Amino acid sequence: MTVSREVELEGHIIDSGMMQSCFGIIMDLGGSFSVQEFDIGRHKDEESYARMLVEADDEDQLQSIVHELHQHGVNPSDPKDATLVPAPDDQVVPHGFYSTTNHPTYIRHDGEWVEVEDMEMDCAVVVEDGDSTRAYTKVLNAIEEGDLVVTDETGIKVQPPERPRDAGGAFGFMQGGVSSERPSESTIRKIANAIRETKKEGGKVLAVCGPALIHSGAREDLARLVREGYVDMLSAGNGFAVHDIERDIYGTSLGMDTESLDHPRHGHKHHIYTISEVIREGGIEAAVESGTIESGVMYECVDNDRPFVLAGSIRDDGPLPDTITDAVEAQNAIREQAHEADMVLMLSTLLHSVAVGNCLPSTTRVVCVDINPATVTQLLDRGSAQAVGMVTDIGTFVPILAEQLLDEE
Template sequence: MSFVLPEYHAPDFGEARFVNAPDVVFAPAPKDGVAPEGYHATSIYPEYFKVNGQWLLAEESRMDCVAVLRNGKIAVVEFRNLKAGEPVVVGRTEDASQGIYIYANGFQAESSEQETFAFRQGRSRETAYSMDYDSIYELLRYEKDHGKILWVMGPACAFDHDSRAAFAALVRGGYVHGLLAGNALATHDLEASYLRTALGQDIYTQKSMPNGHYNHIDTLNAVRNYGSTAAFIQAGKATDGIIYECVTHNIPYVLVGSVRDDGPLPEVYGNVYEGQDAMRALVREATTIICMASTLHTVATGNMTPSYRVVDGVVRPVYFYSVDISEFAVNKLRDRGSLSVRTIVTNVQDFVVNVKKGVL
């Protein structure tokens, strides 16, 4: 059965509670980077604010930010990006009584009756994921032409010959519209093409090569000598893989570094807030996000991803998956407030290969 995008059912603002609700209250930010007392913190769900008698939707939201009136629209702004004097929404009730309404059920279909007690309602390594895979295949086929698919990847995805080849095929097939990662994913993927190893191990046999511990820093040094990853690739030093295909097909990617990075690659953001802004620029366009084996980047991405997106004036859901072999890793994101995440506990290398087979 082909994928059908769920329809959004907006609140009925003709109801008395909305008609009789007061306009939302704004207070000026007292200084740059500081919200006024009683500020309203945003969530992952659609939020409406009554301004001059009209209920306005915050169209580009993220959790743990503040709502600001900019150019007649509600902008959702990180605390660090607030400007002194900007009108910030204040109020901490979310039931319309203060002109603020959080709407969590806009995409909810009529639910069937569920048993009070039932086994295996959580997500674990024992969960059957056959239906999840089939759903992902259908979703990706839809999103290829109607949305933007953003992938978040840890270095495990580059350590295996088959998973590298599978993801490269997904890029060529049009199933990748953006990539978020750290220095390690890109470094080891380039190493795999340049020297056929990842962290010094053959990417197919996993056999350690003589002096293999030099290989990733040799790769980093070589890329830095060329000045950029694109120049390294254009010189023929990397001829396949994840980053090669992204560069070749003009797929945007954002690499945000950490204190443990070697090198790093020239494109890696060393300033985490500049990196966060670059990540959010891609997240703002994404309609499906799939995170694989990178707890730090997964939680970071989840915390800046709302449950919805406005595309051509239509509110639609954002699909968010977290894939990891660790139950702890996939559950951590949900614990951090990203309640709309769908989790799959499996080896991400196998996951990528399965997705490639399912859609290509």
């Protein structure tokens, strides 16, 4: 005897490949399906709708299929209210709690759909039922005893970003994927246009940067982008800031002159001397105000009031006084930045790109640039499927981007 569940798909389900993916999921997990209703959009801006019956051998198999379909935006055709269970203790969630995707999500409460705020992957959803109902994500370590946590998958609707036929405009190229064969200059021009459009809409651009950006000689161009307001926020590690400041004070980055590529005598000590000087001043802002730091990315962040987060790691020298060494505190600071960002440039840093990517909703525009294809593909594999990947030298990408944005105005 088989069991079944009626589900529905709506939106640009053909162009996005959503319908084909769902058929594959059902068959791969040993189920079967029959399409009961199918209404195809006849024009580019029209959406499609499908209702189908999913069948399985038993309830466990059916639940597994429905769970996988749900992650792709398939929802029950007869939604019920979400199940809410109080958290039994601080940092403890109920069994079977709903673990979020990074897609726009709604929960059904008292017969109404409520949008979940601050979407990011791998969180719980907490509901507050006061004068007006609120639903929002919470990381596990922020759960408090008594929080009403959404459990199971009843009364939850997920809406993955779609790919309509008409993918024009400044953001038309941002449909995900990675290639080292795309024409670099034309793609960078499109990225520049997307940044302009983001700023025109009043949005914020977050740059996530690795030390290779400094080593490759792109420091001055990124500093110009910060100064001119095309980068509103910066997320990096201790190493990026140290090498940026070292370049200002000693003319080297990790002991190497980035222009002549020479290694000055005792240059290997410059980064630790740099850390010492900033500690002596009391921090980056104090070092800028005293004149110890006179140029560079961190200088422009301070001078132009662009907020930055430096998240520490176990391998940091020093670290700088501004580096957040508590991992949970660093996560929360990164999360706050990520929720403010409308577009994110991930520039040659695997760990920070994945960390920030984990905090982003799938509606945030993301560009990831790295010479190593594994960095870009790992970001996409971790769930940031909305990211556009470019496999290219960061020392080439940033100067061309700055030229497109600043020299062609």
